[in-house]
Amino acid sequence: MSKFEALTGNDAVATAMRQINPDVVAAYPITPQTSTVQKFSEFVADGLVDTEFVTVESEHSAMSACVGASAAGARVMTATSANGLALMWEIVYIAASNRLPIVMSLVNRALSAPINIHCDHSDVMGMRDSGWIILFSENAQEAYDNIIQAVRIAEHPDVLLPVAVCQDGFITSHGMExxxxxxxxxxxxxxxEYRPQWSILDVDHPKTYGPLDFYDYYYEHKRQQVEAMKNAHRVIQEVAEEFNRKFNRNYGLFEAYRLDDAEVAVVVVNSTAGTAKVVVDQLRAEGLKVGLLKPRVFRPFPAKELVDALRHLKAVAVMDRSISFGSMGNAGPLFLELAAAMALHGVHIPMADYVFGLGGRDILPSEIESVYRDMLRAAETGQVERMVTYLSVRE
Amino acid sequence: MAELKGWRDIPIGGMILEAGNAVEYPTGTWRAFRPVFGEAKCIHCFTCWLYCPDSSILVDPENEKMLGFDLEHCKGCGICASVCPVNAKVRREAGEELARDDPRLCIRMVEEGKFQE
Amino acid sequence: MATKLALKELIKQPTRLTPGHRLCAGCGASIIVRQVLMAIDDPVVITNATGCLEVATTIYPYTAWNVPWMHNAFENAASTISGIEAAYRALVRKGKIPDRNVKFIAFGGDGGTYDIGLQALSGAAERGHQFLYICYDNGAYMNTGIQRSSATPMGAHTTTSPAGKKIPGKQQFRKDLTAIMAAHGIPYVAQAAPSHWRDLMKKVRKAVNCGGPAFINVLSSCNRGWRHPTDDTIEITQLAVDTCYWPLYEVENGEWRLTYKPKEKKPVEEWLKRQGRFRHLFRPENRHIIDELQAEVDRRWERLLHLCGEA
Incomplete structure (x- = not known):
């Protein structure tokens, strides 16, 4: 029997890690991830897991040790946030390129500078081209469920890619649910059980990992990563189906909330989707046809499925918790990619981007409501007033 | 050179599954000087074998004999000749500067272009 | 029984680093790797920092390694091997793999060890992983074209400390990394040179059996950077030892011990004059640099003698 517990997002992830009992965890403290590895350290100290916990001297070494341990055929996990992820950067790419199924709990926090410990998505958006699978979680439950599924996704022989499971710093990581x-x-x-096909510890069959790869083969290895990402699209759904059956859940590539008969919708990831659902319910009570789409899988980007879920709408707002500086309209990454997907699939409906919540700035239901009202107007006029709005920034 | 393979036909992640397959790669073409046996007899001390950066001293481990040079891979650095104790002895006894290709040496370094079988 | 450290026995060992690698003719690095691996009878797993040794031995689809080997990045050979070693302990403990007494070795050049990889090395050493880190110190970033590192000797010309009209080569003395590693209090630290192969191999054996982290700093000639004929590699290394520029010693559980004392300590000038990177020092106006270098070599040697109880 399962049981309900009052847990923070970080404790929920630590609990999943206890149950997974990975062979190796290498992590370094950073706010707001820290309580995950603190909790996990207690599990190690109390003998509840028999994991080798490598208490590295930096995040760069955390990811480096993960790469080594994963190449050794171990089941490997780590956790980090923001600047920690940034320090890992070089090895984040190497982990994916070496096809190592490492699972990372990424507790989203704003990147410096100025230094800020609170939530936004500038950390994860920087890793979007790194070759990692990226999953978002609205709440502690989803973070817990996603971590468990991530192990299966990462280790699938057709995938063999690392997976980052995101949750919002403090909002989810420290909120008791x-x-x-x-x-x-x-x-x-x-x-x-993880049965790796290769291990650097197989001393009878020595292999070379991480050679110098020139123009004659580097490209082919990149092409293989594309194939793995394509396969991940399928495997994520297969794993979700099995998970849903077993644990009575409803995971897919995204969650559609009151979207079927909606005329306008907001697309937003992580905890803000929870707030938006409340707003949807309020507006629906007024008789307004509004809905929500909450992407769960960001990499691989399920473009076609997202477009199909949105194509019947009259206006779509994307809410981005980060900015792609210098991009078209200085918009957010989620908007840019979704807008491109819609256009390329021949769906031309008014779309606007709402950047919000940078550095942990609160996002209020009234602000989300204003987004919906903007979209309802756009649905009437057939056009948006602005492509990009920076919500609640002081002029 | 090996035929270039497509992405479906190579291991993922850049892994190389054939340990030590660099032996198939000839580096002997780099050589400007070639190690050749001279008149002084080899004492099979294996000093050249120990110091060869290219593992290119051929030995018979069973009979404990130094056999010669792996010219497929030898890059002609000349370390074998410079560490050879027999060479040192020949040089000492000659009482004069000996050229690197002096025939009296045990291991002599002969310019590739001037080499005759 | 460990293989006797006699060449007639060692030739019977399988080759762990094959020919066909693309290190320069006369490179000291592969000589060191061969000696290190020859000294170990147990299975080994290797990580290798980015550098000449790494790039030249594994140009895809070829590898010169007959043992499990991994390159991750430049600065993380130590953290990578620490992850592999942790995985080994976990998997053995869980009964997933047998304990084969595997030895974990990391190789890095001076750039990857003294400079960019120092933090990772320090961390892995402090955590107590059972691994041996071998620094092959050729005193510059040779792989990228001979740039100065914190291991470059004072006065040396490199491409980022060129002997110019105003500044005659590198201005600083080298970092004493071996002493820094000894200060970590790990069970075994040593300095070695391939010219003294038996000494080097004995140290490797002590290191891999010390039950904890070990570090050996090995002087590695680079004829491209040092500017000497390719066949001078071993002789020039011997000279570095005999001038006490590169003393051979070990620090075993905190006990400092000289493992080789030159019969006659030669002037450092004898080592310098054999190398093109120091040529400018022999101009009259730069003579003082040789004197300063000699004074520093003397000072460090006296300190070492003192630490080793030889003074």
Whole structure:
């Protein structure tokens, strides 16, 4: 029997890690991720897991040790945020390129400067071209569920890519929520035993990892990564289906909330989707046809499915918790990619981007409501007033 | 050179599964000077073998004999000749500067262009 | 029984680094790798920092390594091997793989060790992983074209410390990394040179059996950067040892011990004059640099003798 516990997002992830019992965890403290590895350290100290916890001297070494351990055929996990992820950067790419199924809990926080410890998505958006699979989580439950599924996705022989599971710093990571925790045995049965095809510890069959790769083969290795990402699109859904059956959940590539008969919608990831649902309900009570689309899978980007879910709308707002500086309209990455997807699939409906919540700035239901009202106007006029709006920034 | 393979036909992640396959790659073409046996007898001390950066001293481990040079890979650095104790002895006894290709040496370095079988 | 450290026995060992690698003719690095790996009878797993050794031995699809080997990045050979070693301990403990007494070795040049990789090395050493880090110190970033590192000797010409009209080569003395590693209090630290192969191999054996982290700093000639004939590699290394520029010693559980004392300590000038990178120092106006270098070599040698209880 599963049980409900009051847990923070970080504790929920730490609990998943306890149940997964990875062979190696290498991590370095950084706010707001820290309580994950603190909790996990207690599990190690209390003998609840038999993981080698490598208490590295930096995030760069955290990811480096993860790469080594994963090449050794170990099941490997780490956790980080913002500047920690930025320090890992070089090895983040190497982990993906070496096809190592590492699972990372990424507790989203604003990148410096100025230094800020609160939530936005500038950290994860920087890794979007790195070759990692990226999953978003609205709340602690989803962070917990996504971490468990991430192990299966990463280790699938057709994928073999690292996975980052995002949750919002402080909002989710430190917010206490009711989380359904499954039986340890059920989680272990779901993730199964990791049987790597290769290991650097196979001393009888020595292999070379990470050679110098010139113009004659580097490109082919990149093409393989494309194939792995294509496969991940399928595998993520297969794993979700199995997970849903086993644990009575409803995961897919995204969540559609009151979207089917909606005329306008907001697209937003992570915790703000939860707030937006409340706004949707309020506006629906007024008889307004509004809905929500909450992407779960950002990499690989499920363009066609997202477009199909949105194509019937009269206006779409994307809410971005980061800015792609210097991009078209200085918009956010989610908007840019979704707008491109819509256009390339021949869906031409008014779209606007709302940047919000940078550096942990609160996003209020009234502000989300204003976004919906903008879209309702756009649905009437057939055009948006501005392509990009920076919500709640002082002039 | 090996035929270039497509992305479906190579291991993922840049892994090389054939350990030590660099032996298939000839580096002997780099050589400007070639190590050649001279008149002084080899004492099979294996000093040249120890110091060869290219593992290009051929030995018979069973009979403990130095056999010669792997010219497929030898880059002609001349370390074998410079560390050879027999060469040192020949030089000492000659009482004069000996050229690198002096026939009296045990291992002599002969310019590739001037080499005759 | 460990293989006797006699060449007649060592030739019977399988080759762990094959020919066909593309290091320069006369490179000291591969000589060192061969000696290190020859000294170990147990299986080994290797990580290699970015550098000449790494690029030249594994040009895809070829590898010169007959043992498991991994390159991750420039600054993280130590953290990468620490991850592999941690995985080994976890997997053995969980009964997933047998304990084969595997030895974990990291190779890095001076750039990857003294400079960019120092933090990772320090961290891995402090954490107590069972691994041996071998620095092959050729005193500059040779792979990128001979730029100065913190291991470059004072006065040396490199491409980023050129001997110019105003500044005659590198202005600083080199970092004493071996002493820094000894200060970590790890069970085994040593300095070695391939010219003294038996000494080097004995140190490697002590290092991999010390039960914790070990570090050996090995002087590696680079004839391209040092500017000497390709066949001078071993002789020039011997001279570095005999001038006490590169003393051979070990620090075993905190005990400092000289493992080789030159019969006659030669002037450092004898080592300098064999190398083109120091040629400008022999102009009269630069004579003082040789004197300063000699004074520093003397000072460090006296300190070492003192630490080793030889003074």
């Amino acid at each position: 009711r989380v359904e925790i499954y039986e340890d045995e059920d989680v272990r049965a779901f993730i199964g």
